[in-house]
Amino acid sequence: MTATLAPARPAAAAGRARFAALAAREMRRFVLNPVFLAAAGLAAYELWSGQRGTVTEIDGPNTVAAVCFGGFGMLAAFWLTRSMRASEPVVGVTPTTLPVRTAALCAVAIVPFGCGCLALLAFLHSHPVGDPVYGAFSPPARIAVLVGQIVVPSLGGPLLGVALGRSVRFPGAPFVLFLLLSGWMILVTALTQARPDSAPVAVLRLFAPFALFTLHSDAGVTAWRGSPWFFLGWQLALCAIAVLVALLRGAEGPVRARIIRALGIAGAAAVIMLMLAGTGGFTHAVTT
Amino acid sequence: MTGPVLRAGAWPAVAGVTGVAVVVGGCAAAFPAAATMLFPVCFALLAAAAAFTLDEPASLVVDVTPTGPARRTGIRAVALLAPLAAGALVMLAAAIRGLALPWAAAGLALAGNVLLGFAAACVARTRTGEPGAVAGTAVVLVLMAPSLVPQVARWVRTFPAPGAGGPSSDTVWWIVLAVCAAAIAIPVSGRGLPRWMSRIP
Numbered sequence: 329m330t331a332t333l334a335p336a337r338p339a340a341a342a343g344r345a346r347f348a349a350l351a352a353r354e355m356r357r358f359v360l361n362p363v364f365l366a367a368a369g370l371a372a373y374e375l376w377s378g379q380r381g382t383v384t385e386i387d388g389p390n391t392v393a394a395v396c397f398g399g400f401g402m403l404a405a406f407w408l409t410r411s412m413r414a415s416e417p418v419v420g421v422t423p424t425t426l427p428v429r430t431a432a433l434c435a436v437a438i439v440p441f442g443c444g445c446l447a448l449l450a451f452l453h454s455h456p457v458g459d460p461v462y463g464a465f466s467p468p469a470r471i472a473v474l475v476g477q478i479v480v481p482s483l484g485g486p487l488l489g490v491a492l493g494r495s496v497r498f499p500g501a502p503f504v505l506f507l508l509l510s511g512w513m514i515l516v517t518a519l520t521q522a523r524p525d526s527a528p529v530a531v532l533r534l535f536a537p538f539a540l541f542t543l544h545s546d547a548g549v550t551a552w553r554g555s556p557w558f559f560l561g562w563q564l565a566l567c568a569i570a571v572l573v574a575l576l577r578g579a580e581g582p583v584r585a586r587i588i589r590a591l592g593i594a595g596a597a598a599v600i601m602l603m604l605a606g607t608g609g610f611t612h613a614v615t616t
Numbered sequence: 617m618t619g620p621v622l623r624a625g626a627w628p629a630v631a632g633v634t635g636v637a638v639v640v641g642g643c644a645a646a647f648p649a650a651a652t653m654l655f656p657v658c659f660a661l662l663a664a665a666a667a668f669t670l671d672e673p674a675s676l677v678v679d680v681t682p683t684g685p686a687r688r689t690g691i692r693a694v695a696l697l698a699p700l701a702a703g704a705l706v707m708l709a710a711a712i713r714g715l716a717l718p719w720a721a722a723g724l725a726l727a728g729n730v731l732l733g734f735a736a737a738c739v740a741r742t743r744t745g746e747p748g749a750v751a752g753t754a755v756v757l758v759l760m761a762p763s764l765v766p767q768v769a770r771w772v773r774t775f776p777a778p779g780a781g782g783p784s785s786d787t788v789w790w791i792v793l794a795v796c797a798a799a800i801a802i803p804v805s806g807r808g809l810p811r812w813m814s815r816i817p
Contacts, residue, residue: 504661506756515650
């Protein structure tokens, strides 16, 4: 038994070391990408300039990290993924399989995720959880709202970029998707303003990787329908789907079957979380 | 000559991105409350579509043929009619639905957006055969900056929203049109770009 297992351990250790080296290299390439550097600089400037003025609302500063680390991170991750396409005939014959290389690319998302965590801390420094700008949400729900608006989009954007890079050939796909998502969020926010108490409209508003939960107006702060906790679950399910779709490319045999099964489970979880997010939380818009 | 040059264009990309822009513009026409925010997104997509008009996968062969860059660019410029017509159609639909916008200024913004995408592609085309993705991304980021960065929105307006403060978008677009005309003329005439623009990433 020992004699059978002994050779497998060094191979597994070597595989892990190879993956770590690959992930570190991809991370270095991602961090040095001009788009990501510009995004990080822009986010830092926006958060710094937000601390100087008087805080009257959060619908604006809370989108900065999602746009910079999520949106721009998606562009950078897409280019990073596609940059190896031309050298695929050479890289393809190395012992490292395509799913392992994809996993190393997905590991890159740790960087924007960390940046998102730092952005959350900076945001909480300038907009403490006790502020009335968060509306009628309880303090834990306020944290859930911010994690869903700042941290998880920073993780999901680059993962989506890797999935797009692996599955779409059109080089303009990331910015088209970025604009489409922006357009969708504008549209559903306008719909929510018109029908704040409608459950289907709440589901539509949350059917996105980013969603606003409050509206600031002369009447006060309106907290919209929807559960921030289940919305977090929906976002994490989307992240899992993005990783699995990316890994599916090049996967063969039992690994492919396992990924497809996991995709089914993640898809079902995403649908359930979305429904719970849309129907949970406040049953109608609450203005304070 | 015109037929083959036009046929070789990246029509799926131009038509696809223009189609997405029409969908977004259609939503702007259908939901007036979101129109002033959706129209800039629609126009940015049209600018990105314009950036793909100069894509030439066979550039290594085409660039050494006797047909000069001015003639090739001129023929490919015909493809700009697609995003321009789509933008005009969307504005017409919005006007028919009774949307109250300064249409002359919106038309200028549409022309400026499309020409900006084309100019970026012209500049990038001197260094790469398929400038669409790079030029499109750059143009989209520039055009969306006022929506994404509140500080920029205080200084520059790219869409003429009624009642909004700050400088007029017309001034911005007249300047952009003039700069784009120069940016298109320099590479097309065969002159080299400034040394600092030696490489497209």
